[in-house]
Amino acid sequence: MDKLAAESMVFTSWYSAFHVCSPSRAAMMTGRLSVRAGIGFVGSGSNGVFTDEAVGCLPKNETTMAEAIKKLGYATGAVGK
Numbered sequence: 253m254d255k256l257a258a259e260s261m262v263f264t265s266w267y268s269a270f271h272v273c274s275p276s277r278a279a280m281m282t283g284r285l286s287v288r289a290g291i292g293f294v295g296s297g298s299n300g301v302f303t304d305e306a307v308g309c310l311p312k313n314e315t316t317m318a319e320a321i322k323k324l325g326y327a328t329g330a331v332g333k
Contacts, residue, residue: 256326281316289314 269279275286282289290311310316318328 278310281318282310282314283317
């Protein structure tokens with residue numbers, strides 16, 4: 253943890269990329285606008301939240317922040333709400 257803290261940057265604010273959870277999480281995990289990550293299409297009749305019937309998710313070829321820093325030797329994990 254000390255090494256991580258010493259080599260880290262502190263971000264004091266973050267602006268949501270979408271008004272609901274699934275697309276804003278996709279944006280946070282990928283660093284891309286949610287619509288660019290394939291989630292949260294505006295005007296499609298969907299509010300952008302995954303339902304029980306959802307078949308979509310992040311595209312398999314999308315790189316997440318966790319995948320990027322894992323290559324640098326960091327241990328990563330995900331915890332839902």
